[in-house]
Amino acid sequence: MKIGFIGTGVMGSRMAGRLLINGYQLKVYNRTKEKVRALVEKGAEHAETIASLAGECDIICTCLSMPGDVEEVYFGGPGIVKHARPGSICIDFTTVGADTSKAVFEKAAGRGIDYLDAPVSGGPEGAENGTLTIMVGGERKAFEKVSSVLEVLGATIEYLGPSGSGSIAKLINQYLVAVHSLAASEAMVTGAAFGLDSEKLLNILKVSYGDSRMLRRHMEEYVLDRHFAPGGAVKYVLKDVRLANQLLERAGLNEFTGQMAEHAFETAAAKGLNDHDMSTVIQPIEEKCGVEVRKHAAP
Numbered sequence: 001m002k003i004g005f006i007g008t009g010v011m012g013s014r015m016a017g018r019l020l021i022n023g024y025q026l027k028v029y030n031r032t033k034e035k036v037r038a039l040v041e042k043g044a045e046h047a048e049t050i051a052s053l054a055g056e057c058d059i060i061c062t063c064l065s066m067p068g069d070v071e072e073v074y075f076g077g078p079g080i081v082k083h084a085r086p087g088s089i090c091i092d093f094t095t096v097g098a099d100t101s102k103a104v105f106e107k108a109a110g111r112g113i114d115y116l117d118a119p120v121s122g123g124p125e126g127a128e129n130g131t132l133t134i135m136v137g138g139e140r141k142a143f144e145k146v147s148s149v150l151e152v153l154g155a156t157i158e159y160l161g162p163s164g165s166g167s168i169a170k171l172i173n174q175y176l177v178a179v180h181s182l183a184a185s186e187a188m189v190t191g192a193a194f195g196l197d198s199e200k201l202l203n204i205l206k207v208s209y210g211d212s213r214m215l216r217r218h219m220e221e222y223v224l225d226r227h228f229a230p231g232g233a234v235k236y237v238l239k240d241v242r243l244a245n246q247l248l249e250r251a252g253l254n255e256f257t258g259q260m261a262e263h264a265f266e267t268a269a270a271k272g273l274n275d276h277d278m279s280t281v282i283q284p285i286e287e288k289c290g291v292e293v294r295k296h297a298a299p
Helices: 010-021 033-041 050-056 067-075 098-109 123-129 140-153 165-193 198-206 213-223 234-251 257-273 278-289
Strands: 002-006 025-029 059-062 089-092 114-117 132-137 154-161
Touching (some): 002 010, 025 050, 067 098, 089 140, 098 114, 132 140
Parallel strands (some): 059 089, 132 154
């Protein structure tokens, strides 16, 4: 069995690395060739084009940035749909809207190719350790055929139903990521504005009902140390919450907290923070209140 992997950025490179160390024959492609070098040095084969990779692999994995990237990689002239062999299975780990997933599924099916939307959660650490949560939509038979591959990458793997189901679940998760990020930021800034020690406030919240994974992640790993190198960039959370908000509107909601979260991430992006970690959504809020949430220097 030969696996192709397209998109070897922060997440994709780690996922592809997991496949390599578990003995899979791997062919890799990335638009920026430098990003495949480490994988090639570990034994992966480099594909010069998407077409050559698609035509030679039994399973084709994609881990891309934006919905437009997915459309280009699957539908473009040298794309997967045109060049993959009938009977091959595509697994897309990108976070996109359900409409995008369904469109790829239908075009792939028309050429005898299976397609699974399988977005992931868990960040670079989860990708490195094979502990991702993987949310899968598509044909169950295709899912069962690749389940052993997914088990190398994730600790929690859930088949959710027809095409688009995985993408919907991931967007719901990202909705909560965005909303919790904003709420945690507002709470911590308010504490700082009233003179509370940020570390002590965090310690109290962590053992109270106000605790959340986003509160801990942002404050412990980024904000208190004023370190905002991205694990998950502002631009990706903004993309995700926009797509998630569309789901809520289609579900029948008119006013919801995700709208405020979208505005907060838009504000951060407009201030040049697009490529910073998502936790930097706190900085415009700090600026507005004239405070910073940080560790206090030792006396």
